Amino acid sequence: MARKRGENMRDIEFAFSGAGLDRAAHLRSDPDQWVAARILPIWQGKVLLDQTAQRLAWVDAAHTLSQLADLAVFLGIHKQTPYFAIDVSSQDMTGVPQSDGFLDDTTQTHPSLPDHLQFVELRQIMTQLPALDGELAATARAITGWHASHGFCAKCGGASAPAMAGWERHCQSCGAVHFPRTDPVVIMLVTHGNQVLMGRSPGWPDGMYSLLAGFVEPGETVEAAVRRETMEEAGIKVGNVRYLASQPWPFPASLMIGCWGQALGTEITLDPNELEGAIWMTREQVLQSFADPNAPIRPARKGAIAYDLIRNWLADTL
Numbered sequence: 001m002a003r004k005r006g007e008n009m010r011d012i013e014f015a016f017s018g019a020g021l022d023r024a025a026h027l028r029s030d031p032d033q034w035v036a037a038r039i040l041p042i043w044q045g046k047v048l049l050d051q052t053a054q055r056l057a058w059v060d061a062a063h064t065l066s067q068l069a070d071l072a073v074f075l076g077i078h079k080q081t082p083y084f085a086i087d088v089s090s091q092d093m094t095g096v097p098q099s100d101g102f103l104d105d106t107t108q109t110h111p112s113l114p115d116h117l118q119f120v121e122l123r124q125i126m127t128q129l130p131a132l133d134g135e136l137a138a139t140a141r142a143i144t145g146w147h148a149s150h151g152f153c154a155k156c157g158g159a160s161a162p163a164m165a166g167w168e169r170h171c172q173s174c175g176a177v178h179f180p181r182t183d184p185v186v187i188m189l190v191t192h193g194n195q196v197l198m199g200r201s202p203g204w205p206d207g208m209y210s211l212l213a214g215f216v217e218p219g220e221t222v223e224a225a226v227r228r229e230t231m232e233e234a235g236i237k238v239g240n241v242r243y244l245a246s247q248p249w250p251f252p253a254s255l256m257i258g259c260w261g262q263a264l265g266t267e268i269t270l271d272p273n274e275l276e277g278a279i280w281m282t283r284e285q286v287l288q289s290f291a292d293p294n295a296p297i298r299p300a301r302k303g304a305i306a307y308d309l310i311r312n313w314l315a316d317t318l
């Protein structure tokens with residue numbers, strides 16, 4: 001779990017950031033890093049976890065999975081140790097993943113691994129992982145996910161191949177160079193006096209509400225995206241907007257940009273295509289739902305930036 005003091009927020013505590021991983025981009029063309037590396041296997045978006053230690057599990061370059069990997073990506077260096085991710089999604093695992101539902105809580109493993117090393121959905125364990133593990137896992141999941149969905153050149157349609165230790169893809173036909181993408185998403189704490197605006201999407205667990213969020217569109221500023229999304233989804237006009245903090249959210253490739261918006265009114269007009277529900281909650285109501293696991297309304301999920309924005313608003317530390 002990342003713990004740091006941000007520029008704006010006094011107490012930030014969310015997953016996937018804060019460890020200060022050195023990505024060592026100058027070493028991406030140096031194949032020697034692989035030999036001494038700690039290597040994180042990723043299988044169909046799941047990370048390998050040591051269930052006993054509740055830490056990421058690593059293999060070395062000689063391991064069967066490293067030999068069978070479809071792709072290797074250099075993640076960076078920490079305390080002189082190089083870190084890589086490998087994608088082993090094409091390998092058969094024991095254990096069947098769950099295909100529906102909100103979060104897949106099944107685990108899988110490979111015959112070459114001891115039983116306590118299992119592939120798990122990253123969101124299930126994000127609050128347990130130490131900061132460095134969280135940052136490495138988020139990077140690994142995002143970059144392997146990008147490769148998995150960008151096998152062909154966006155310019156000519158030809159097949160592309162990984163390059164620069166996994167940080168580029170080069171088209172085999174026209175030579176175009178493609179870089180990994182990150183999709184900016186605004187997530188906004190919209191307040192009006194003592195109340196915060198919360199919404200829920202279709203398919204979320206019963207009673208779960210969180211801050212409104214939406215993709216930034218081409219040609220749009222972060223502030224404009226906050227105002228547009230809040231208007232589109234809930235019909236609320238937002239005035240002043242301030243940036244607070246950001247969180248990588250590799251499901252599959254988002255960067256969550258946390259903002260604080262001042263609502264100019266409170267009358268909600270719901271867009272049912274975007275949201276199933278939207279409500280104003282007072283500080284007291286949010287505190288109550290944080291304290292009571294059986295409360296009818298459960299705001300956000302621990303480890304996600306929304307939870308932290310709300311927590312800091314409650315503590316008056318924004």
Ligand SMILES: [Zn+2]
Pocket residue numbers: 153154155156157158171172173174175176
């Ligand atoms: Zn091409």
